[in-house]
Every structure is written in C-alpha cells, then in structure tokens.
Amino acid sequence: MFRAALRLSVSGARSLTRSRPQYTASVAARSYSHGKQETDEEFDARWVTYFNKPDIDAWELRKGMNTLIGYDLVPEPKILEAALRACRRLNDLASAIRILEAVKDKSGPHKEIYPYVLQELSPALSELGIPTPEELGIDKA
Amino acid sequence: MLATRVFRLVGNRTLSTSICLRGGHGVAKVEDYTLPAYFDRRESPLPDIKFVQQLSPEQKSLKEKEKGSWAALSKEEKIALYRISFKESFAEMDKGSGEWKSVVAGIFFFIGFTGLVVLWQRKYVYGDVPHTFDAEYKQKEVQRMLDMRINPVEGFSAKWDYENSVWKK
Numbered sequence: 001m002f003r004a005a006l007r008l009s010v011s012g013a014r015s016l017t018r019s020r021p022q023y024t025a026s027v028a029a030r031s032y033s034h035g036k037q038e039t040d041e042e043f044d045a046r047w048v049t050y051f052n053k054p055d056i057d058a059w060e061l062r063k064g065m066n067t068l069i070g071y072d073l074v075p076e077p078k079i080l081e082a083a084l085r086a087c088r089r090l091n092d093l094a095s096a097i098r099i100l101e102a103v104k105d106k107s108g109p110h111k112e113i114y115p116y117v118l119q120e121l122s123p124a125l126s127e128l129g130i131p132t133p134e135e136l137g138i139d140k141a
Numbered sequence: 142m143l144a145t146r147v148f149r150l151v152g153n154r155t156l157s158t159s160i161c162l163r164g165g166h167g168v169a170k171v172e173d174y175t176l177p178a179y180f181d182r183r184e185s186p187l188p189d190i191k192f193v194q195q196l197s198p199e200q201k202s203l204k205e206k207e208k209g210s211w212a213a214l215s216k217e218e219k220i221a222l223y224r225i226s227f228k229e230s231f232a233e234m235d236k237g238s239g240e241w242k243s244v245v246a247g248i249f250f251f252i253g254f255t256g257l258v259v260l261w262q263r264k265y266v267y268g269d270v271p272h273t274f275d276a277e278y279k280q281k282e283v284q285r286m287l288d289m290r291i292n293p294v295e296g297f298s299a300k301w302d303y304e305n306s307v308w309k310k
Contacts, residue, residue, distance in 0.1 A: 062187040069186055091208045093219060094226035095187055101231040102186035129212030133230065136220050141236035 044076050051082035054089070061086050065099060074106050074113050077120035084121070088128050096130045097138075104133070181227070181234040192228045200225055 038046075050064055065083060068075050075083075080103060087096040100118075107113035118125070118132060125132070133139040177189035196204065200221070206214065207222055214222070223230070272278060291297045302309045 062189070065187050066185045070184060088211075092226070093207055093211050093214070094223045097219070097223055098186050098227060102183075105183055105186075105231050105235070129210060129214070131216070131219055133232075136216060136223070138220065138223065138230040139232050141230075141232040 044079055047075070047079045048082045051079065051086045053086075056086045056089065058090055058092070061090060061092070061095065065095075065102070069102050069106060074103060074110075074117070077117050080117065081121055081124045084124055084128060084130060087130075093130065096128070097133055097136070100130075101133050101139070104139075179228065181229045183231065183235065186231075188227075191226045193225045196225065 047064070047068060051061075053060070061083070068079070068083075080099065083099055084096050087093070087099070103117055104114040124130075179188045179190050179192050181188070193200065203218055203221060204225075206218070211219075273282075287298055287301050287303075293299055300309050301307075
C-alpha cells in the first residue's frame with residue numbers, strides 16, 4: 001500500500017538520478033491528483049504500438065519522435081527500436097541516425113544511459129544497417 | 142483545373158496554405174514564411190522538411206539506393222544522406238561560439254573610452270574646486286572639529302591624543 005501511495009505521489013516526470021541501471025521511461029507529464037496514473041509499462045507499450053504501425057507515414061514518425069523527445073525522460077530501447085524500424089519502412093536513414101543523436105542529447109549529464117541504449121539496440125542496428133553517429137564521426141563538432 | 146495546375150507548379154513541398162479561387166481573381170501567392178521551415182533544435186530532432194529541397198542527380202540516385210539495404214551503403218553515402226536531411230548534427234548545433242570574447246572585449250573597450258571621456262571632462266569642463274578644499278583650510282577645519290570634540294567616544298576625536306596633540310598610534 002505504501003508503495004502504491006509513493007507511486008501516486010510522484011507526479012509527472014521522474015528524473016534518472018538513481019544509480020541503479022534501470023532506465024525505465026517514466027510516466028508522461030500529466031499529473032492528475034485523481035484518476036488512474038499510467039504505468040511505465042503502459043506508456044512504453046503505447047509508444048511501441050505507435051511506432052509499430054505498419055503504414056506509418058513520415059509526418060507521424062516526426063510528430064511521434066518530437067513529442068517523445070519533449071517528455072522528461074529517455075525513451076526505453078524498445079520504443080527506440082520500434083521507431084528505428086519505422087524509419088526503415090519509410091526508407092529514412094538520416095532520421096534513424098538523428099534519433100540516436102537525440103537519445104544521447106536527452107541523457108544530458110547521465111553519460112551511462114547512451115552506451116546502455118546502444119548496447120540494447122545493437123542487434124537492431126546491425127540488422128538494419130544503421131550506423132551510430134560515432135561511427136560516422138558526426139558526434140564531434 | 143486551374144488549381145491543380147498551380148499545385149503541380151509549386152512542387153513537392155507540403156502546402157500548409159490552401160489555394161482557393163475567389164470570383165476568378167486568381168491564386169494568392171504562397172509566402173515563404175507560411176511554409177514549413179527547417180530548423181535545428183535539440184528539443185525537436187526531426188524538422189518538418191528536409192534541409193536540401195532540390196536534389197542533384199547524385200543525391201537522387203542515393204535516395205533510390207536508400208530504399209535498399211542500408212548495410213550496402215558506404216560510410217560517405219550514409220553521411221551524405223544525413224546531410225541531405227539535416228543541416229547540422231547535434232554536436233554542431235550545440236557547440237558554442239567564441240562570441241563571448243568579442244562581447245567582453247567590447248565591454249572593456251567602451252569602459253576604457255568612458256574613462257577617457259571622464260578625464261577630459263575633468264580637465265576641460267569642470268571649474269575649480271571651492272576654496273574649502275585648500276590644505277590650509279582643511280587643517281583649520283580639522284582643528285575646529287577636534288576643538289568641538291566631534292565623536293569623542295569611538296569616532297573622530299577619540300583618535301586624537303589631546304595631551305600630546307598628536308593622533309593616537
């Protein structure tokens with residue numbers, strides 16, 4: 001009961017300052033004092049479904065990514081994988097690379113997040129042939 | 142019919158403004174600022190339009206190649222595809238400029254110039270100081286203050302040794 005109460009009292013975004021390597025996507029930035037709070041898993045599932053739409057169009061990809069980056073969280077690797085696959089369906093390699101850059105930028109001072117995300121995404125990256133910004137050398141100004 | 146011809150003329154850009162014909166007067170010119178714009182923003186990683194709108198033939202063929210396996214693309218081709226869609230990478234858009242040095246230099250320069258103006262004013266604009274600033278007058282003033290016992294407990298006269306007529310050490 002206490003844990004549930006603690007859950008409900010954490011409103012909006014949760015910052016990733018915990019040292020344990022669990023980079024769950026936190027609840028979206030809607031803080032109701034009443035009503036059901038969306039769990040992390042529901043949030044993730046919703047976004048994975050969004051990007052997994054087979055006939056997603058370019059606008060929806062852009063809108064989805066820009067909205068997702070607007071939240072106060074680093075997206076889970078499974079959401080990012082769905083987004084990268086959407087890029088593949090749209091034949092848009094540049095956007096795929098941009099998404100990786102955005103993830104690194106989103107992590108801010110938490111330098112351990114980006115390598116973790118890349119590690120989780122490495123099967124998808126090699127399957128789709130997506131290079132990381134570091135491989136292309138565009139991570140340096 | 143006229144509207145569709147105009148649509149073809151304007152090209153592939155997504156039109157956010159609607160083109161309508163009113164009373165046979167023709168079509169309003171689509172202003173640049175009304176169309177989606179490109180900008181590099183950290184918070185909005187995928188802009189509304191690609192950076193390069195008119196593709197050269199090599200770029201067009203590269204775009205065709207992009208429809209195949211991405212693993213078949215060379216590193217330069219991948220970078221070229223990135224640069225078609227985007228102007229600056231995150232690293233490039235985030236890097237600072239050296240502008241602050243110019244700003245600080247400008248600040249110092251203008252402070253220095255103001256100093257020169259002040260010195261010139263002192264020499265050529267201001268008149269003489271009043272006679273009450275003369276050394277002799279000041280001496281008499283101090284003596285008068287000591288005679289009046291100004292601030293005798295902790296302040297002015299407290300620091301004067303009346304026995305020996307000197308300032309206390």
